[in-house]
Amino acid sequence: MRTRSILLLVALGAASLASSAISDSDVVDDLDVISQYWGQLTPYNDNKPSFFGVEKVGLPDGCGIEQVHILHRHGQRYPTSTIEDGGFMEPFAAKFKNVTSAHPSAQFKGPLEFLNSWTYQLGKGLLIGPGSVTEFTAGIRFWTQYGRLLYNATAGQPGYNASSVKRKNPVLRTTSQTRILESAEYWATGFFGFNSTDSYDLLIIPEGGTENNTLASYDSCTNDGNSSIYYIGDYAVINYIPRYLTPAMACISSYLPDGFDLNINDTYGIQLICTYEVAVFGESDFCSLFTLAEWEGFRYLMDLAHYGNYSFGNPTGRAQGIGYVQELLARLRNQTITVSNTSVNATIDSNLSTFPLGQPFYLDMSHDDILLSVVTALSIEYFKENLSMSAYPPDPKRHFMVSHLVPFGARLETEVIGCASANPEAKTKASTIYTLGQNGYNPRDAIHKFICMNNGIVPLDTILGVLANYQYACFGNWTLDELKFVEDGNIFP
Numbered sequence: 001m002r003t004r005s006i007l008l009l010v011a012l013g014a015a016s017l018a019s020s021a022i023s024d025s026d027v028v029d030d031l032d033v034i035s036q037y038w039g040q041l042t043p044y045n046d047n048k049p050s051f052f053g054v055e056k057v058g059l060p061d062g063c064g065i066e067q068v069h070i071l072h073r074h075g076q077r078y079p080t081s082t083i084e085d086g087g088f089m090e091p092f093a094a095k096f097k098n099v100t101s102a103h104p105s106a107q108f109k110g111p112l113e114f115l116n117s118w119t120y121q122l123g124k125g126l127l128i129g130p131g132s133v134t135e136f137t138a139g140i141r142f143w144t145q146y147g148r149l150l151y152n153a154t155a156g157q158p159g160y161n162a163s164s165v166k167r168k169n170p171v172l173r174t175t176s177q178t179r180i181l182e183s184a185e186y187w188a189t190g191f192f193g194f195n196s197t198d199s200y201d202l203l204i205i206p207e208g209g210t211e212n213n214t215l216a217s218y219d220s221c222t223n224d225g226n227s228s229i230y231y232i233g234d235y236a237v238i239n240y241i242p243r244y245l246t247p248a249m250a251c252i253s254s255y256l257p258d259g260f261d262l263n264i265n266d267t268y269g270i271q272l273i274c275t276y277e278v279a280v281f282g283e284s285d286f287c288s289l290f291t292l293a294e295w296e297g298f299r300y301l302m303d304l305a306h307y308g309n310y311s312f313g314n315p316t317g318r319a320q321g322i323g324y325v326q327e328l329l330a331r332l333r334n335q336t337i338t339v340s341n342t343s344v345n346a347t348i349d350s351n352l353s354t355f356p357l358g359q360p361f362y363l364d365m366s367h368d369d370i371l372l373s374v375v376t377a378l379s380i381e382y383f384k385e386n387l388s389m390s391a392y393p394p395d396p397k398r399h400f401m402v403s404h405l406v407p408f409g410a411r412l413e414t415e416v417i418g419c420a421s422a423n424p425e426a427k428t429k430a431s432t433i434y435t436l437g438q439n440g441y442n443p444r445d446a447i448h449k450f451i452c453m454n455n456g457i458v459p460l461d462t463i464l465g466v467l468a469n470y471q472y473a474c475f476g477n478w479t480l481d482e483l484k485f486v487e488d489g490n491i492f493p
């Protein structure tokens with residue numbers, strides 16, 4: 001029998017924590033530590049520039065950033081109902097209510113004593129306060145890092161100044177889903193300043209039906225909603241939960257009143273409630289019930305869920321990301337898109353008022369799923385891996401970690417670099433796009449070699465990897481023989 005003791009980490013401090021050995025049986029309740037294990041529910045943190053294995057080098061003389069494309073994730077929200085997210089929290093809460101109302105004298109003991117006066121108080125799907133802060137901060141940060149430069153801010157200018165230059169408002173895009181829309185508005189308030197809705201146009205693209213929307217591309221990709229096909233991420237989740245939480249279930253059960261039959265899914269639900277209560281209330285008694293190893297399992301489960309649902313492990317992984325990649329390429333090439341064979345809406349993308357060219361920056365507010373599918377459509381081999389559906393502890397050297405790829409407020413940035421004075425060729429081709437090489441930025445034809453994920457530089461193998469078999473992947477009549485990860489985020493007849 002293992003014992004669970006609560007480490008008093010407050011006294012240790014974060015610095016000593018990194019080096020102190022935390023054994024498997026130790027429960028960790030330092031939120032700064034465990035929140036780094038929350039997968040896509042992790043609060044935003046910059047990655048170190050070299051996090052993805054590429055060293056940062058400066059721009060050579062005469063080169064500068066001319067344009068930035070941002071694909072952004074919304075901020076902290078209430079749970080959704082996907083299986084790895086809110087799916088098991090509400091059943092636990094319902095069971096809890098059931099047992100406590102049938103047996104009002106039932107007593108929770110020891111570390112579960114707090115349950116004697118607990119109620120489930122989480123909402124669904126909406127952006128919460130800390131999420132608005134995440135987005136607002138990201139908008140300010142973008143003004144500071146790029147906006148001042150792109151908009152030629154004058155000395156002493158505190159923020160975007162709509163009246164200083166006569167220009168068309170930039171168009172920012174968002175889906176219509178409330179948390180996405182509000183995230184875009186908070187971001188814009190950070191970038192443009194208070195009371196600034198006159199300074200930009202927000203294009204709201206519907207989400208939630210079967211429309212074409214590159215920022216919610218699962219909607220138009222019919223096979224994505226087909227559970228007989230599209231169940232790989234869920235399968236990985238169901239399969240993995242018992243592998244890492246069975247001992248926790250037994251331990252927690254020993255403090256429950258008679259008649260409370262806690263199953264493995266409830267145990268996972270409890271672990272999730274910790275993350276959401278912390279986001280909403282700033283603290284949660286559920287957080288002190290799990291060991292660091294169990295948080296490592298939790299983090300890996302999120303990786304498996306996303307790899308299998310939206311990335312290289314899913315036959316529609318590339319298809320779901322290709323629409324945004326086509327838009328990115330079109331913007332880089334200064335072209336509109338007149339015909340769609342993906343999730344692109346050609347009515348929107350052929351019109352310069354809804355698909356403007358030559359903006360200093362582009363902000364597209366979206367979901368974690370879409371950022372990951374875009375990374376997949378871009379063929380970033382670095383993230384293509386043979387992830388084991390059962391390894392516990394998981395491989396700590398894996399590259400695909402959603403806690404670093406798509407935390408709340410994640411951003412995927414593509415910079416356009418110009419070197420007008422450094423290179424004679426560039427003088428005649430002012431909009432030439434440059435690649436960032438190991439030794440600096442080297443001119444090349446309209447091809448990027450790197451993108452940036454939460455400040456970490458990600459190697460891009462080839463932008464020609466965007467070819468995805470959209471029509472067949474999304475609409476084809478195919479089934480999978482086995483529920484296991486596919487190799488390349490794609491499927492062919």
Ligand SMILES: *[C@@H]1O[C@H](CO)[C@@H](O)[C@H](O)[C@H]1NC(C)=O
Nearest residue numbers: 082083084224233234305309
């Ligand atoms: C995977 O996608 C399916 C279909 O959209 C969805 O029902 C399910 O909740 C998703 N699961 C995960 C783990 O994201």
Ligand SMILES: *[C@@H]1O[C@H](CO)[C@@H](O)[C@H](O)[C@H]1NC(C)=O
Nearest residue numbers: 091093094095096098099102
């Ligand atoms: C609540 O209790 C009733 C009666 O024992 C049972 O039939 C029902 O399945 C329970 N519901 C949940 C969510 O546990």
Ligand SMILES: *[C@@H]1O[C@H](CO)[C@@H](O)[C@H](O)[C@H]1NC(C)=O
Nearest residue numbers: 149150151152153165167360
């Ligand atoms: C900033 O200045 C450069 C160089 O004069 C000019 O090309 C660019 O259009 C200006 N940007 C904006 C947003 O006004």
Ligand SMILES: *[C@@H]1O[C@H](CO)[C@@H](O)[C@H](O)[C@H]1NC(C)=O
Nearest residue numbers: 156157158161162163164165
């Ligand atoms: C904004 O620009 C106008 C015109 O250039 C200038 O008069 C004003 O001082 C600027 N405001 C700020 C806050 O920089």
Ligand SMILES: *[C@@H]1O[C@H](CO)[C@@H](O)[C@H](O)[C@H]1NC(C)=O
Nearest residue numbers: 162163194195196197198199
């Ligand atoms: C908000 O902006 C409008 C239009 O630019 C302006 O008329 C109004 O005075 C501003 N309100 C505040 C509270 O700054």
Ligand SMILES: *[C@@H]1O[C@H](CO)[C@@H](O)[C@H](O)[C@H]1NC(C)=O
Nearest residue numbers: 210211212213345346347348
């Ligand atoms: C494309 O966008 C137009 C303009 O917003 C809209 O009317 C139309 O329904 C959209 N079509 C699809 C397939 O989403």
Ligand SMILES: *[C@@H]1O[C@H](CO)[C@@H](O)[C@H](O)[C@H]1NC(C)=O
Nearest residue numbers: 083088238241263264265266
């Ligand atoms: C956990 O949930 C999955 C998916 O709904 C289900 O297949 C499985 O039987 C559940 N496990 C238990 C112990 O209830």
Ligand SMILES: *[C@@H]1O[C@H](CO)[C@@H](O)[C@H](O)[C@H]1NC(C)=O
Nearest residue numbers: 333334335352357358430431
């Ligand atoms: C980009 O396309 C727009 C619209 O067609 C055009 O007005 C503009 O001059 C083009 N810019 C460059 C740098 O080619």
Ligand SMILES: *[C@@H]1O[C@H](CO)[C@@H](O)[C@H](O)[C@H]1NC(C)=O
Nearest residue numbers: 212340341342344345346347
């Ligand atoms: C929507 O997507 C479908 C499938 O790729 C495509 O055939 C259709 O033309 C698109 N609609 C628009 C308005 O772009």
Ligand SMILES: *[C@@H]1O[C@H](CO)[C@@H](O)[C@H](O)[C@H]1NC(C)=O
Nearest residue numbers: 322341342467468469470471
């Ligand atoms: C879309 O159509 C273009 C032109 O026919 C083709 O080059 C491209 O491969 C197609 N893309 C997809 C995703 O089918």
Ligand SMILES: *[C@@H]1O[C@H](CO)[C@@H](O)[C@H](O)[C@H]1NC(C)=O
Nearest residue numbers: 225226228229476477478479
């Ligand atoms: C799911 O796919 C199967 C096989 O292609 C098909 O028979 C079924 O109609 C699809 N279901 C839905 C809801 O699209």
Ligand SMILES: *[C@@H]1O[C@H](CO)[C@@H](O)[C@H](O)[C@H]1NC(C)=O
Nearest residue numbers: 228229475476477478479480
């Ligand atoms: C889909 O494929 C299955 C098996 O090959 C076949 O039985 C079925 O008729 C097909 N459905 C459609 C709508 O073509």
